[in-house]
Amino acid sequence: MSVQAAVAPRTAQKSAQVVLEARRIHKVFGGLVAVNNLSFTVYEGEILAIIGPNGAGKTTVFNLLTGVLPLDGGEIIFRGHRLNGLPPHAIARLGMARTFQNVHLFDNMTVLENVMVGRHPRSRYGFLEAALRVPWARREEQEIREHSTACLELVGMADLADELAGNLPFGQQRLVELARALATEPACLLLDEPASGLSHQEVAALDALIRRLRDEQGITILLIEHDMHLVMGIADRVVVINYGEKIAEGTPEEVQADERVIAAYLGEDL
Amino acid sequence: MSTVNRKTGLPGRFQLADWITHHQNLAAFLALAAMLAILPLWVTNNYQRSILVFIGFNTMLTVGLSLLMGYTGQISLGHAVFFGCGAYITGLLTARYNWSPWPAIVAAAVLTGLLAYLVGVPIFKLRGHYLAMATLGLNIIFETVVVTETGWTGGSNGLLGIPRLSIGPWVLKSELSYYYVTWAMTLAILAVSLNIVNSRVGRALRAIHASELAAGTMGVEVDAFKLKVLTLSAVYASLAGSLFAFYLQIVTPSSFSFIFSIELVVMVAVGGLSSIWGAIFGAASVTLLGEALRNIMPRLVRGASAEAELLAFGLILVIIMIFMPDGLTAGVAKRLRARRQARREAPGRTEQSADAMP
Amino acid sequence: MSLESQLLQYLFAGLTLGSIYALIALGFVTIYNVTGIVNFAQGDFAMLGALITVTLYQRTGLFNRVITVDLQLPLPLAIVVAVILTTLIGVVLYVLAIRPARGASVISLIIITIGLSIALRGLGLIIWWTDPYPLPVFTPGPPIEIAGAVLTRQNVWVIGTMLAIVIGLYLFFEHTLLGKALRACAVNRDAARLMGIKADQMALFSFALGAAVSAIAGIVITPSTFMAYDSGTLLSLKGFVAAIMGGLTNAPLAVVGGLLLGLVEAFGAGLLSSAYKDAFAFLTMFVLLLVWASGLFGRRLVEA
Numbered sequence: 001m002s003v004q005a006a007v008a009p010r011t012a013q014k015s016a017q018v019v020l021e022a023r024r025i026h027k028v029f030g031g032l033v034a035v036n037n038l039s040f041t042v043y044e045g046e047i048l049a050i051i052g053p054n055g056a057g058k059t060t061v062f063n064l065l066t067g068v069l070p071l072d073g074g075e076i077i078f079r080g081h082r083l084n085g086l087p088p089h090a091i092a093r094l095g096m097a098r099t100f101q102n103v104h105l106f107d108n109m110t111v112l113e114n115v116m117v118g119r120h121p122r123s124r125y126g127f128l129e130a131a132l133r134v135p136w137a138r139r140e141e142q143e144i145r146e147h148s149t150a151c152l153e154l155v156g157m158a159d160l161a162d163e164l165a166g167n168l169p170f171g172q173q174r175l176v177e178l179a180r181a182l183a184t185e186p187a188c189l190l191l192d193e194p195a196s197g198l199s200h201q202e203v204a205a206l207d208a209l210i211r212r213l214r215d216e217q218g219i220t221i222l223l224i225e226h227d228m229h230l231v232m233g234i235a236d237r238v239v240v241i242n243y244g245e246k247i248a249e250g251t252p253e254e255v256q257a258d259e260r261v262i263a264a265y266l267g268e269d270l
Numbered sequence: 271m272s273t274v275n276r277k278t279g280l281p282g283r284f285q286l287a288d289w290i291t292h293h294q295n296l297a298a299f300l301a302l303a304a305m306l307a308i309l310p311l312w313v314t315n316n317y318q319r320s321i322l323v324f325i326g327f328n329t330m331l332t333v334g335l336s337l338l339m340g341y342t343g344q345i346s347l348g349h350a351v352f353f354g355c356g357a358y359i360t361g362l363l364t365a366r367y368n369w370s371p372w373p374a375i376v377a378a379a380v381l382t383g384l385l386a387y388l389v390g391v392p393i394f395k396l397r398g399h400y401l402a403m404a405t406l407g408l409n410i411i412f413e414t415v416v417v418t419e420t421g422w423t424g425g426s427n428g429l430l431g432i433p434r435l436s437i438g439p440w441v442l443k444s445e446l447s448y449y450y451v452t453w454a455m456t457l458a459i460l461a462v463s464l465n466i467v468n469s470r471v472g473r474a475l476r477a478i479h480a481s482e483l484a485a486g487t488m489g490v491e492v493d494a495f496k497l498k499v500l501t502l503s504a505v506y507a508s509l510a511g512s513l514f515a516f517y518l519q520i521v522t523p524s525s526f527s528f529i530f531s532i533e534l535v536v537m538v539a540v541g542g543l544s545s546i547w548g549a550i551f552g553a554a555s556v557t558l559l560g561e562a563l564r565n566i567m568p569r570l571v572r573g574a575s576a577e578a579e580l581l582a583f584g585l586i587l588v589i590i591m592i593f594m595p596d597g598l599t600a601g602v603a604k605r606l607r608a609r610r611q612a613r614r615e616a617p618g619r620t621e622q623s624a625d626a627m628p
Numbered sequence: 629m630s631l632e633s634q635l636l637q638y639l640f641a642g643l644t645l646g647s648i649y650a651l652i653a654l655g656f657v658t659i660y661n662v663t664g665i666v667n668f669a670q671g672d673f674a675m676l677g678a679l680i681t682v683t684l685y686q687r688t689g690l691f692n693r694v695i696t697v698d699l700q701l702p703l704p705l706a707i708v709v710a711v712i713l714t715t716l717i718g719v720v721l722y723v724l725a726i727r728p729a730r731g732a733s734v735i736s737l738i739i740i741t742i743g744l745s746i747a748l749r750g751l752g753l754i755i756w757w758t759d760p761y762p763l764p765v766f767t768p769g770p771p772i773e774i775a776g777a778v779l780t781r782q783n784v785w786v787i788g789t790m791l792a793i794v795i796g797l798y799l800f801f802e803h804t805l806l807g808k809a810l811r812a813c814a815v816n817r818d819a820a821r822l823m824g825i826k827a828d829q830m831a832l833f834s835f836a837l838g839a840a841v842s843a844i845a846g847i848v849i850t851p852s853t854f855m856a857y858d859s860g861t862l863l864s865l866k867g868f869v870a871a872i873m874g875g876l877t878n879a880p881l882a883v884v885g886g887l888l889l890g891l892v893e894a895f896g897a898g899l900l901s902s903a904y905k906d907a908f909a910f911l912t913m914f915v916l917l918l919v920w921a922s923g924l925f926g927r928r929l930v931e932a
Contacts, residue, residue, distance in 0.1 A: 066487050067486075067487075068483060068486070068487065087486065087491075087493075088483075088486035088487045089486050089487075089488075089489045089490055089491045089492065091487075092486075092487055092488060092489035093489050097487070097488075098487055100483075100484065104481045104483055104484035105480075105481075105484070106476060106477045106480035106481060106484065106485075107480055108476055108479065108480050108544070109473065109476055109477070109480070113473055113476075116470075116473055117473050117474065117477045117485070117488050117490065118488050118489075119470075120470065120473075120474055120477075120488055120489045120490050121488070121489025122489075123470055125469075125470060125471075126471060126498075127466060127471055127498055127502065130465055130466045130469035130470065130471045130472070131462040131465050131466050132462075132465070133465050133469075137469070137470075140470070141469065141470065144470065180488060181488075184488060184489055
């Protein structure tokens with residue numbers, strides 16, 4: 001079955017549809033400006049990497065996009081909806097999914113159950129239907145299980161479905177988290193340092209998986225990553241931020257040549 | 271709970287073992303119901319039957335608290351308030367306003383649920399210690415109100431004149447009849463709760479417990495689910511309170527003190543915070559232990575009152591939370607499993623995760 | 629009595645009660661800062677301190693008068709011994725119940741300290757029964773009269789003790805090595821460990837300090853209010869309410885919180901309804917918590 005039934009096939013031209021637009025978004029933590037009037041646009045079907053030195057405000061951007069933190073200024077438009085003030089669950093329902101830098105799995109649940117939670121925004125039966133086990137709730141439960149299994153197969157974790165998520169090694173937890181995000185049928189997938197803590201082989205597999213998600217499922221991907229090899233190989237475009245401000249934007253080749261980027265990364269390997 | 275084996279289509283005689291493994295919850299539920307149905311054949315003395323009735327009340331309360339605290343991770347040290355609301359509203363409507371019992375039970379459940387919802391909206395802005403303290407404070411305010419507003423509640427003397435429960439023309443008088451009514455209601459609550467925990471809703475609740483952040487970004491309506499589960503557990507408590515009022519025919523404030531709320535937390539903790547079956551075990555064992563202490567304590571310490579059981583409850587709570595945070599049954603099972611596994615796999619087993627860690 | 633002197637009377641009552649809440653709150657803050665644990669048994673230390681003092685000072689029948697203790701120590705000596713014993717109980721509880729649960733979830737730790745609290749309450753009941761016990765006033769004599777309101781000498785003792793302890797703790801935390809080490813733990817436990825401060829010892833010490841301060845609070849209030857096995861619970865709750873005002877971490881604000889809570893209670897009881905005295909304290913707590921949870925201090929509060 002198709003994991004990505006809800007999303008239209010991606011358009012060939014890059015110039016096409018805008019999926020997500022951040023307009024002068026701003027965030028302050030107790031006087032410290034974490035994100036400073038940052039604007040960027042994400043087009044349908046592209047892989048956009050956000051890079052920057054540690055503490056540049058990348059994860060804060062993700063938290064603003066997913067409604068985890070409220071905006072202090074600016075606005076976010078996602079598939080025609082203004083996200084300002086929406087709670088995280090409403091944004092998830094609109095088709096935004098994410099993973100976390102330090103993996104937030106539901107440790108007390110099995111791998112499959114974790115992914116099944118990802119089906120939450122695409123199913124609707126509630127307390128009453130669950131309590132009475134009405135037939136359509138059981139049908140929906142069946143759909144949830146099948147779709148979640150399909151997502152686990154996609155990331156190659158189906159044989160560990162009944163393991164407790166908290167017991168898995170870190171690399172596999174990342175994959176489960178990715179499957180959980182995919183189960184929400186995202187139009188846009190936000191990956192927060194998906195390669196950190198992975199071995200070389202695992203990074204290579206991740207690289208292939210991200211490409212597949214974009215090519216076969218048409219998912220637009222926003223990526224925060226420190227592994228520059230991965231970023232430069234996979235990203236269509238790169239946005240570089242430092243101190244919460246955008247200092248460069250362009251193709252991987254363009255940003256690598258940018259003097260401000262080199263200055264910001266002084267001493268770090270690009 | 272589904273009743274038909276998906277593989278075979280019918281529960282045939284030769285597939286019984288297979289059917290049980292596929293429907294563990296249903297099988298356990300049916301076994302429990304059957305056992306409860308015939309238990310009075312052996313338990314014939316009224317005192318013992320009354321203990322069984324109280325285990326029923328406590329199970330209703332504990333199952334709800336387990337949903338709230340164990341599954342959803344929202345601590346409540348004021349659950350006795352909802353039990354008390356159910357009892358007082360039922361008592362008032364029947365004793366003062368001559369309502370018939372069943373409409374009063376329904377009204378109490380609706381009002382208590384509504385109250386829980388209204389209290390939940392502000393109180394769930396709090397977490398951890400603050401939520402614990404706020405719910406405890408709520409319980410103390412409740413106690414103060416019922417003791418003080420004597421015109422409504424009868425104050426410390428209690429609310430008197432509550433009629434017997436009746437079903438149609440049949441007025442329930444014997445211990446046995448209350449036993450069956452209480453456990454019928456308890457089993458209904460149990461069935462509903464088992465269905466809920468094994469569903470999309472149950473997963474969402476456990477997700478909230480594990481990480482509100484991740485649950486929210488996965489589309490779980492965190493605030494709404496917390497409110498709904500609080501309301502549901504309050505309705506359970508109200509039903510228990512209603513039956514309690516009819517059973518004793520008097521309602522006094524001391525039954526709903528915050529100490530009882532803590533006793534409920536002990537029951538949930540003994541059973542394992544997130545386990546519906548554990549909740550029954552916890553309710554039964556702590557009720558029996560309390561009863562035993564009430565009989566033993568005065569013999570150990572001359573004239574010691576029943577409340578001295580607090581010492582035991584406090585110690586049990588501490589010991590269980592330190593050594594078996596998953597509850598007595600799960601804790602023991604885990605230890606046994608670990609020991610067995612250690613024996614089996616003793617010679618050099620490499621950790622699967624070794625090469626994947628950063 | 630004129631309205632002015634009536635109000636002044638409530639003020640004195642409020643400051644006295646508030647001093648006790650402030651002391652209990654200081655215990656909460658000290659332990660919370662160093663260990664991140666809210667010790668719900670804080671008020672029960674006050675009960676223990678007071679009842680142990682009573683036992684040492686006067687002929688007391690224990691275990692429902694099975695054992696009679698007839699030491700009749702002089703009051704100051706009884707107080708010192710009682711504070712030391714209560715402090716030791718605090719240390720023992722830390723070692724037996726808190727240390728083994730290190731790393732447990734917040735919900736487990738809450739349940740553990742609640743468990744300790746009701747265990748102490750049960751122990752108090754078994755040992756001292758349900759009687760409320762008095763202590764004699766520390767310095768007998770006529771009360772001080774100010775504008776028609778009376779301030780008893782014991783009230784002066786209570787307020788004075790609170791001030792002395794606040795100043796003493798301030799000097800301790802600011803000017804001694806141990807105090808500075810404790811504060812370092814409060815700021816950052818990991819960094820403190822790197823600096824060679826043993827977090828476990830500091831945690832143990834914070835429990836000792838918390839127990840001692842609570843015990844003193846319990847002892848000074850007993851001559852005016854009596855003490856029974858179950859008095860600790862309300863003291864815990866109100867001390868916690870006071871500590872909330874300082875976000876559980878700020879000691880000076882917690883003291884102010886304690887005094888304010890005492891005033892709310894005294895004026896509420898005097899002017900509105902004495903039956904709802906305790907309810908006022910908790911209504912204050914709700915208002916504070918909800919205003920703060922949704923406002924400026926929101927994040928810190930909800931993440932605790």
